[in-house]
Amino acid sequence: MRIGLLGTGPWAQMAYAPALSRHGELEFAGVWGRRAAAAKELADSHGVRAYDDVDTLLGDVDAVAVALPPAVQADLAVRAARAGCHLLLDKPLALTVEEGRAVVEAVEEAGVASVVFFTARFQPDVEAWIAEQAAVEGWFTGRAEWLGAVFSGDGSPFADSPWRREKGALWDVGPHALSVLLPVLGDARRVTAAAPGPGDTVHLVLEHIGGSSSTLALSLTAPPAAAGAAVELRGAAGVTRLPESTESAVSALIRAGDALRAASRTGHAHACDAAFGLRVTEILAAAEGMLNGGA
Template sequence: MRFGLLGTGPWAGRTHGPALAAHDDVELVGVWGRRAEAAETLATRLDTRAYADPDALLADCDAVAVALPPDVQAPLAVRAAEAGRHLLLDKPLATTVEGAREVTAAVERAGVASVVFFTLHFTASTARWLDEQRAVGDGAGGWMLGRADWFSPVFADSDSPYAASPWRRDKGPLWDIGPHALSVLVPLLGAVTSVRGARGAGDTVHLTLRHEGGASSTATLSHTVPAAASGVVAEVRGDAGVASLPERDESPESSFAHAVDALLSSARGEAPHPCDAHFAESITQLLTQAQSTL
């Protein structure tokens, strides 16, 4: 499948681009970015072509991978879907419900495949764990309680390549790592009926969620913890005991290659991946509700 890459930032350069260039079933036909010089640099490194016009790149490919801020991603995803291109998108899909709905509506109209890169669902160890706990939760009793805590030093550690990201600084951890937490809690505990947020130290956000069927969960999200205090913890509790999320055992580049595989399968007419644009839209809705309570 011929892919175009939209975006030239650290995530595109470290993850999307290398994974696409190395994939046996992908031809990376080109790169477009908002800065022409950055597109030329990345395209040279990936041994492909830089495009000055995103529509010209859409005309030459079958699918796009997007590594752009969410509210730049959403309208470009609509344009790509309208051009009949399959979509490999990043989270969050958009930071407004209207923007996310426009993407899902375009996907439905065009009949294209979509996958959104919720990293834990495409990393071997954590994806396997999520599948196993979903099966347990579907049985008698199910999961009753859950928590998902993401402690990141992005804005406490000046060496992070993502510290210069304006949209992350503006939207904070709720929108950047909140999608990861919700991508664990929602599939395992059920659809969310209510969510409330509270602010903590630095940019920390605490969430409390109520799920269909009576389960409840919490999430704590921060980009300003010291590096020594960083980490990811997630668990669910119920009649089956306690299940804790294992550590990720792959690089983001390897995980992204699995997301490419998922899009290829969906484009061939196999079952849509659970992390499609519709799921991502539901996450944007929850984040919007949480934001309104802060």
């Protein structure tokens, strides 16, 4: 599978380009970016072609990986799907339900495969824990804390990201927490957003279709010493906590590439496809509406 990379920012440099270069079953074919000089620099560092025109890249590859802000990603994902490219996308899929739905419709109409990179879902120990807990009945409640120090620490390459500054933790780390809770406790039939905390911190309460509830604490402005992610489930089987993973984002992305290849070969949708990404977007949009004073 020939795959191109759309994007040249820190995440493309740190994770996507290295993963595509190291993947044994993907042929990294080239890079396109909104800044031509950055695209050339990144492409040269991995020995691939820099593309000035995105449509030319789409015509040369079987798939694209997208490491761009979500609003930019959504538009280009539609364009790529219509060009017949399979999609390796980042979270969140989009920043509005309408944009996310457009991606899903384009994927379905084109018959291409899609995978959204929720990092934890491609870490073997975490995914095994999720599968094990999903098979257990009687969960009463869950708790997820996804606390980052992007805006409170020193030197984060993502601190100046305009969309993160605007949308905050709800949209940046909220997808990670939901990607772990939803496959275990079931879809959310109701979401409540409580009063915001310090900085961009938000607190959500979900009512799940199976009858359990969960709480989420999300932040990108936590003190560095308090940063980290934790998930705890309590129910008839007792108490269990999400295992810590030492897997790098590059290793997880390589597995996401495997998942895209498998979905394209078999025609079977991956659990983290664009449709799942849309559902996460719907939940986040509902929470954001409440935080902004909506019903």
